[in-house]
Amino acid sequence: xxxxxxxxxxxxLAKQATSKPLKKALxxxxxxxRAGIPFSDAVQKHPKxxxxxxxxxxxxxxxTGNIDDTLERLANSYEKSFRLIKKVxxxxxYPAMLLVLIVVVVFFMLIFIVxxxxxxxxxxxxxxxxxxxxxxxxxxxLRQYWWLPIGAVVIGVVVFQYLYRNNERFHYTVHYxxxxxxxxxxxxxxxxxxxxxxxxxxxxxxxxxxxxxxxISQKVSGNPVVGKVxxxxxxxxxxxxxxxxxxxxxxIFPPMVTSMTRIGESTGSLDYMLEKIADFYEEEVERTVDxxxxxxxxxxxxxxxxxxxxxx
Numbered sequence: 597x598x599x600x601x602x603x604x605x606x607x608x609l610a611k612q613a614t615s616k617p618l619k620k621a622l623x624x625x626x627x628x629x630r631a632g633i634p635f636s637d638a639v640q641k642h643p644k645x646x647x648x649x650x651x652x653x654x655x656x657x658x659x660t661g662n663i664d665d666t667l668e669r670l671a672n673s674y675e676k677s678f679r680l681i682k683k684v685x686x687x688x689x690y691p692a693m694l695l696v697l698i699v700v701v702v703f704f705m706l707i708f709i710v711x712x713x714x715x716x717x718x719x720x721x722x723x724x725x726x727x728x729x730x731x732x733x734x735x736x737x738l739r740q741y742w743w744l745p746i747g748a749v750v751i752g753v754v755v756f757q758y759l760y761r762n763n764e765r766f767h768y769t770v771h772y773x774x775x776x777x778x779x780x781x782x783x784x785x786x787x788x789x790x791x792x793x794x795x796x797x798x799x800x801x802x803x804x805x806x807x808x809x810x811x812i813s814q815k816v817s818g819n820p821v822v823g824k825v826x827x828x829x830x831x832x833x834x835x836x837x838x839x840x841x842x843x844x845x846x847x848i849f850p851p852m853v854t855s856m857t858r859i860g861e862s863t864g865s866l867d868y869m870l871e872k873i874a875d876f877y878e879e880e881v882e883r884t885v886d887x888x889x890x891x892x893x894x895x896x897x898x899x900x901x902x903x904x905x906x907x908x
């Protein structure tokens with residue numbers, strides 16, 4: 597918009613890029629554009645840096661002559677998506693880290709603290725409460741076989757990662773169970789809806805054909821459960837039905853989403869309606885995250901105190 601040519605702009609960005617992969621990709625893109633290759637084709641050669649959403653919106657921007665508007669929409673979309681994901685991650689990371697801390701503290705007390713009292717208990721020659729007997733027995737077992745739970749966790753993590761990356765059914769089941777979780781499931785559901793509607797709105801605004809837009813959105817949705825509904829919506833459109841119908845059949849999309857999508861379809865303002873849905877759910881996620889943060893911190897401290905208190 598400042599009148600800087602695409603080649604020069606790419607050169608400036610390449611010089612100031614701190615990420616080596618991004619810097620290298622931008623340098624290659626600059627070379628290709630100087631050689632007469634369209635910008636969208638140049639970035640398409642670097643799928644690890646420039647996702648399919650970016651490439652297809654740039655193709656549309658070049659075709660309509662609105663590259664600056666397209667880039668601005670992409671920037672807004674990526675910034676909002678990044679901010680939303682980071683906020684959710686920070687909320688989920690805190691309880692996870694505190695849970696690990698609780699396990700470490702309990703292990704330490706059972707292995708090093710509890711055994712020091714065993715001789716005292718034996719010299720008392722009295723009947724010990726069942727909780728004390730179990731705690732002492734668990735401490736002795738962990739001192740001898742401490743490697744078993746650690747090994748089980750390591751093997752479990754390795755197997756989980758392998759299945760998650762290589763087994764589509766397992767991958768889908770994990771995301772389905774996460775979405776069904778109490779409290780956190782709703783947070784992830786709202787995040788997924790915001791991300792999907794933001795991407796679809798950006799693609800529609802850039803005049804990307806609706807079937808192609810749905811295919812791209814399914815690939816970049818980040819959630820196979822949501823992605824499946826998007827594929828169903830694509831199939832519905834191919835059969836001459838509406839986009840809204842598969843959304844209404846799915847438990848993932850609340851009535852507000854389906855109602856606004858239906859209105860958008862009937863009035864020809866689908867991109868605007870999807871943008872409003874994304875705005876609403878992004879605000880919902882931010883509110884939910886702030887509420888959860890204020891509730892999780894004292895709750896996890898109580899859990900930690902309870903775990904230590906039981907051993908004491």
